[in-house]
Amino acid sequence: MKFRPDLKISLVAALFTSVTFGAQEVALSGVEVTATGGAQEIDAAKVNVRNAALINDVMRDMPGVYIGGTNSLNQKIYIRGINDRGLNITIDGARQKGNAFHHAADLYIDPDIIRSVNVGLGVNSVVGTSGALGGSVAFKTADASDLLEDGEVFGGKIKSGYASNNKEWQESLTLYAKAFESLELLGYVGHRGYGRGESGKGEKLGGNNADNTNYLFKVGYNIADYSKITFSAERMQMKGDFPLRAEWGTTDDSSLVDTKYWRDTYTANFNLNPNDYVDLDLNAYHTKHEAKSSVNAGVKTYGAKAINKTKFETGYIGHTLVYGTEIYQSKSYNKNDTSNTPDDKATSLSVFLEDQLRTGGFTLTPGIRYDNYKLNTMGGTQGIAGRADYHGTSGLQL
Structure with a gap:
């Protein structure tokens, strides 16, 4: 379709007249832009509407974050091109140091x-992202209090779904309750085939x-209105025929290997928050990752952490002091090794202090951290034994 010249002139003239003689001054409300120091968060509301089958479905729209993989064994997280080997990943505060097999995800x-x-x-904090190349990812699992509405004491959820592409059936059952105004219980079992x-x-x-299959049991107890203690036990287990090198994939069914991976995590968390000066989190955990296929190996991690936050203001500057300590130990083992080689072991102890300064819409996070890291490795049957002992102080972070 083509416009005639006289019609084009008429349209331009009408537009000019409307802009010139019909314009009025309009006072617009202010636009406020806020940032959280490079952090991004997905809350429960977003998770619930995703109907997710894999982690990729939950985090698919986060800028700078990419989840690779086509099955549950190789869902690797990448932050700005750095995969989970260079990230600090936690579930309810428990570090995930599960490099059971280097071709599978952690x-x-x-x-x-x-x-x-x-x-x-990034690594702009000496608390959560220190020791990582790309950043941190902290997962939190649901509590009974997240699912119960005000005044409710018991509830349940039954879920089922089907995906036609891979003929996937999913079923899950969640039960949650509150008793004596303080005790919370949650039980979950889920299955995907x-x-x-x-x-x-x-x-x-x-x-x-x-x-x-996945099993989760949590019990929490509220102490007064400002303190809570929570215990959880979880097992995530995957069985089936998968490519040996899970991230490579294969179109040949005959090359699939009978595989079993599982993760056991036990956590104890205590929170105390009576005022702006005390927001204390104590966390202890044990996590075990194990793979069983042509490889038969695993990683065990034990750890504990104590962090407190203190908030105050000096003039126009708001402060949030974050300080604490963390210790953890990871042991890797190979059950196929018949030479009785000792397990590889890494132990880390750290102390840190950070001040999150906020003024005029800007945030600075100067901090200092001391780390003592020890590694004993025997290298397996084909490796080289060695020891490393590092201790030092991280400089000012902004």
């Missing part, structure tokens, strides 16, 4: 139990005969 978590995800981009899916080109993806 993170195994059921999206159905996630309450929130907090991602710290699926076969091989297809890409847009018709190529086979993922694993076959998959049988994934």
Whole structure:
């Protein structure tokens, strides 16, 4: 379609007349822009509407964050191009140091139990992102108090779903209750069974005969109105026929390997927050990752952490002091090693102090951290034994 010249002139003249003679001054309200120091968070409301089957479904729209993989064994998190080997990843405060097999991912978590995800981009903090190249990812699982409405004391949720591409069936049951005004209980069991899916080109993806189960039990007790103690026990287990090198994938069913991966995590958390000067979090945990296929290896991690936050103001500057200490130990083992080689072991102890300064819409986070890291490695049957002992202070962080 073409406009006639006289019609084009008429339209321009009408537009000019409307702008010139019909314009009125309009006072617009102010626009406020806020930032949180590079952190991004997905809350429970967003998680609930995603109907997620994999972590990729939960975090798919976070800038700078990419989740790779086509099955539950190789869901690797990348932050600005750095994968989970260079990130600090925690579940309810428990570090995930699960490099059981270098071709598989370290993170195994059921999206159905996630309450929130907090991602710290970069290494601008000596608290959460120190020791990592790309940042941190902190997962929190749901409590009974997150699911119960005001006045409710008992509830449950039954969920089922089906995906046609890989013929996946998903079923889960969640029960939660509150008793004596202070005691909270939550129990969850979830299952996913699926076969091989297809890409847009018709190529086979993922694993076959998959049988994934997740169990979570949590008990919490509220002490007064400003303190809570929580215990949790969880197992995430995946079985099926998967590619040996999970991140490579394969279109040949005959090359799939009977595989079993699982994660056991036990946590104890205590929070005390009576005023702006005391916001104390104590956390102790044990996590075990194990793989059983052509490799038969695992990683055990024990740790504890104490962090307090103190808020105050000096003039126009708001301060949040964050200070504490953390200790953890990771041991890796290989059950296929018949030479009785001792387990590799790494121990880390740290003390840190950070001040989050806020003024005029700007935030600075100067901090200092001391780390003592020891590594004893025997290298397995083909490696080289060695020891490393590092201790030092991290400089000012902004």
